[in-house]
Amino acid sequence: MKSDEYTKKHWEEVYTGKSDEEVSWFEGKPSTSLDIIASLDLPKDSSIIDIGGGNSNLISHLLKNDYNNLSILDISENALQRTKSKLGKSAAKVQWINSDILNFEPTQDFELWHDRATFHFFTREEDILKYIDILGRSLKTGAYFILATFSTTGPKRCSGLEITQYSPEKLKELFKVDFTLLESFEKIHKTPFKTEQNFIYNLFQKK
Incomplete structure (x- = not known):
């Protein structure tokens, strides 16, 4: 099985077999992300995408x-369907994208890209660099990028998978171009x- 097929199979099984409260990353209200977004004072019609959301x-x-x-992008169709059910009629107001982020071909320029707990699952350099390339091609100049990922004092594994830990210095270097x-x-x-997990939240702006 190819790695991308394995990854999709893994996440489909997670969102088939576990409820919201049975996954460690679940937040009833994502207050930290919402506070950062509110601080940006974006127009209400700003194009916003939630990666792995x-x-x-x-x-x-x-x-x-x-x-x-x-817009919401997720590799798991089961995860997307679960959220569609929660939103009910409001689901029609959202663009749903069932894709591995590494295969994502953006059809519009976004003004805000939000990623909480997707990026740290990439452990191969080529995948990390591909993510950064897709991110750069997806955002307008001056757009914002919110990244929440495991810090250097956070977990080393999540959902049975290896992850990559990050410091502010490492992230600044990765995205500096x-x-x-x-x-x-x-x-x-x-x-x-x-239990507790240490995250690092980062706000970037595209040059």
């Missing part, structure tokens, strides 16, 4: 805050299992 509640809260140009790092801070995520 198939079962995140971020888009639900953005809809409640009157944002109206929203096209992006300026505006803000970086650590945040402890309390899992549904009452």
